[in-house]
């Protein structure tokens with residue numbers, strides 16, 4: 738039994754050293770201008786979900802989804818997020834194919850995660866990806882306004898839809914016809 742455990746430990750150490758060696762010798766690619774393999778994406782997304790489930794406080798939003806707050810959410814989104822996640826003109830984002838992993842288009846494929854999950858993702862960012870932590874830049878109420886907008890993209894109240902139309906000359910999604918991406922991209 739002792740020999741068996743010793744064998745396992747040695748195998749793990751050899752694998753770790755081989756992995757580290759391969760990385761230090763330059764065998765691990767660092768380019769971001771390519772799409773991740775499906776398996777890598779699935780494992781990473783499952784790990785992200787599990788980590789959020791464990792770490793994120795399961796709180797309710799203190800900011801009510803009023804017309805005013807939702808419109809504020811659109812404005813903050815357009816200024817800070819559209820570059821990566823797509824604008825309300827519903828075009829592909831500027832950086833859609835320039836990050837590894839690629840940023841999901843949150844306008845074309847609205848999230849169907851709970852508010853606490855979206856708020857946590859915004860405020861703490863996603864490590865090893867291009868997703869910044871916004872808690873150093875945006876106030877908590879602003880991040881809740883973003884959350885309110887992002888979780889209601891295809892069911893916005895009429896006044897907010899009017900604002901969307903006026904500021905982008907494109908109709909907002911009204912639900913039904915488009916698939917939700919959740920956090921699977």
Ligand code: HEC
Nearest residue numbers: 817818821836838839840855858859863866867868883920
């Ligand atoms: C520089 C590019 C970039 C900017 C700017 C950016 N994001 Fe992201 N965001 C990403 C990337 C890349 C991911 C995908 C991370 C992954 O694959 O897990 C992501 C993921 C997310 C997710 C999903 C996390 C999950 O659970 O799947 C949310 C929500 C999000 N971003 C919201 C925002 C908001 C809101 C803003 C603006 C305040 C913003 N992002 C700005 C790159 C960006």
